[in-house]
Amino acid sequence: MTYCLAMRLKEGLVFCSDSRTNAGIDNVSAYSKMHRFSVEGSRHFTLLSAGNLATTQAVVKKLRTDMTQSGPSLRTVSTVQEAVDYVGVVNALVQRQQAERDAAHTNFEATFIFGGQIAGQKPEIFMVYPQGNYIHESREHPFLQIGEIKYGKPILDRVVSPELDLERAARCALVSMNSTMRSNATVGPPIDLLIYRRNVFDEGRFLHLGEDDAFLQAIGQCWSEGLIQALETLPKFSWETAADTQAVSHVYPFPPNS
Amino acid sequence: MTYCLAMRLKEGLVFCSDSRTNAGIDNVSAYSKMHRFSVEGSRHFTLLSAGNLATTQAVVKKLRTDMTQSGPSLRTVSTVQEAVDYVGVVNALVQRQQAERDAAHTNFEATFIFGGQIAGQKPEIFMVYPQGNYIHESREHPFLQIGEIKYGKPILDRVVSPELDLERAARCALVSMNSTMRSNATVGPPIDLLIYRRNVFDEGRFLHLGEDDAFLQAIGQCWSEGLIQALETLPKFSWETAADTQAVSHVYPFPPNS
Incomplete structure (x- = not known):
């Protein structure tokens, strides 16, 4: 499985992705699902991938290869809309090529989040979508998720709105x-x-957080404690x-850090 | 669809269920999915239902009818384990009877949460499960969900542990x-x-909260505000x-009640 999300905020964009891939529960690997395609100073694109790993790798490879060739590519597209249409194509x-090669009826589908900015x-x-079509976020729904x-x-x-600043939005993504x-x-x-x-128009601030990363662990721990505090504020x-409350509290003390 | 949950805590039990049923998106109704079978002073049972509405109604009807007859019923079972086994049967x-009557291959499946206490x-x-078998909660996983x-x-x-008092657990369920x-x-x-x-061994404290219920709305509103506060406590x-933080705060003020 996979979980990737992206947000569009007034200040910019946030992308977040996990790295676990599995072909059956007994064949688990780690592959990054975040791919950046930037041209310093003029354009930034980020792609997050979910679905068939061979498909997503082939798509990323073709996007990168095309950037070194003379034809249409993420280097030549004139709008982000044109860029995402190209990614959809x-x-x-890639899926059609893989299906034609396959004697069985394998599911080669892949889904992506794609975003960025072109100067001006x-x-x-x-x-x-796997079908090659696509949707954008909206003012009321400023985030997208896959997986x-x-x-x-x-x-x-409950929390994400376009006004949220980048760092708070990034903590929310984590x-x-x-x-x-x-879960x-x-x-x-x-x-x-x-x-x-x-x-x-740079590559963005990039963090690669491993399982034992102290910051990632602190986020999880602080959030659990924050939820327990939030529960205390409910009517x-x-x-x-x-x-009554005092009597109950006396008999069954609520452990604030449990 | 449906969402029902139950928790087993040191102080007792919490049950919570929604009331929406639908046969297609254009045929939506409201039916309670919580059914109580108590014998004042000696036993309390509560059943939460998900799945085929005709099946769940037939199951509830049979459980109630059996209590008025001389054979085995929720009135006669000697343990909660025996009670849940009877519910599974x-x-x-009921599903077998409905499948035998059906010329097509309709899905008559239903899933339940069942809990209670017998004196002593x-x-x-x-x-x-729809198959009639069942699982119980555990110390590490003191809640069950269906739908x-x-x-x-x-x-x-993050929050539910057996030590949580009943009212806090109930707020958490809401x-x-x-x-x-x-969502x-x-x-x-x-x-x-x-x-x-x-x-x-009574019928329990029971709340029936409609869409416009002020308490239910206050829970949702306070929780959203509590999450925003929790986000502020993250590293x-x-x-x-x-x-830097001050500079950012100055340019992009974070709306505390958004």
């Missing part, structure tokens, strides 16, 4: 990833995190009068 | 339900919440020095 093409234009993010999306969605639904890793063993570290600041039931 | 029997014994909760379980699981994973309703439109109010205190990235 490559995705569909605004940053954008898209989700590319195992459910466990990590509630925190995004929390979403941490929640997903706790689904096929999503796992290292975690790749990329923070791209609007109009900078009490009508029968929990001040007197 | 009834579930499998400890409270227990079980999940009953749309993923959105509401991270909060349970948060888990609220998160699920936000999946086929899970919806009214929400049924039941808090059963160990060794009391900062290495490049966010005190000076």
